[in-house]
Amino acid sequence: MRRCRRYRPELVCEGRPAVLRFCIDRYEYPNIAGARPVVMVDYFQAERACRLEGKRLCEVEEWTFACEGREIWPYPYGLERDAAACNFDRGYRQPDLGAFARPHEVSIEVERLDQRVLSGAPARCTSPFGVHDMTGNVDEWAHDPRGSRHKPPYDTALKGGYWGPIRARCRPQTGSHNGWFRFYQVGFRCCADTLDGRPARELLPRTVRLPRRQRIRAPGD
Numbered sequence: 640m641r642r643c644r645r646y647r648p649e650l651v652c653e654g655r656p657a658v659l660r661f662c663i664d665r666y667e668y669p670n671i672a673g674a675r676p677v678v679m680v681d682y683f684q685a686e687r688a689c690r691l692e693g694k695r696l697c698e699v700e701e702w703t704f705a706c707e708g709r710e711i712w713p714y715p716y717g718l719e720r721d722a723a724a725c726n727f728d729r730g731y732r733q734p735d736l737g738a739f740a741r742p743h744e745v746s747i748e749v750e751r752l753d754q755r756v757l758s759g760a761p762a763r764c765t766s767p768f769g770v771h772d773m774t775g776n777v778d779e780w781a782h783d784p785r786g787s788r789h790k791p792p793y794d795t796a797l798k799g800g801y802w803g804p805i806r807a808r809c810r811p812q813t814g815s816h817n818g819w820f821r822f823y824q825v826g827f828r829c830c831a832d833t834l835d836g837r838p839a840r841e842l843l844p845r846t847v848r849l850p851r852r853q854r855i856r857a858p859g860d
Contacts, residue, residue, distance in 0.1 A: 708767025727775030
């Protein structure tokens with residue numbers, strides 16, 4: 640599969656800018672630095688876990704903004720793909736799908752496939768807002784209001800990708816799995832509304848222009 644390894648610093652943005660006000664966990668659930676993020680959770684289990692903490696699953700728009708920042712980076716750390724920055728592009732291990740149909744073998748198979756790292760361990764895998772591991776490590780459930788509950792693309796979206804050789808960028812998402820899907824690489828993180836009572840999303844005037852993106856110098860430039 641071909642991927643762009645380095646993006647141009649010039650930014651083309653379509654649509655009308657908006658202000659987003661929300662809170663997001665710094666780490667993948669259980670939101671503890673140095674813990675392994677949970678996997679094998681479906682969308683509804685993730686939704687319930689967030690609700691028990693007085694939070695909710697992130698909207699895809701919120702998740703993306705927390706990852707790419709105000710300058711809209713393709714990766715949380717900049718313009719160039721770097722597998723040393725985050726936990727992705729690890730070697731693919733073929734899952735034994737039959738093992739997932741046999742309850743007494745599921746845990747063994749998940750452990751064999753597992754290539755998670757501890758939350759926050761890759762120091763450079765941090766977004767402009769200080770959120771860790773948004774690309775790679777585990778795929779994360781988020782809610783897409785543009786999707787459907789009954790047919791793809793579903794409103795149960797996966798963002799960020801996992802540790803394998805996958806998209807691992809801020810903007811893409813997977814909408815092909817319904818809310819009952821769970822697998823060895825699927826986890827989540829929680830978001831929450833702000834406490835000031837102000838709207839979570841507010842469109843800016845059409846005259847507002849986004850700031851120009853600054854170029855990050857690569858080693859040897």
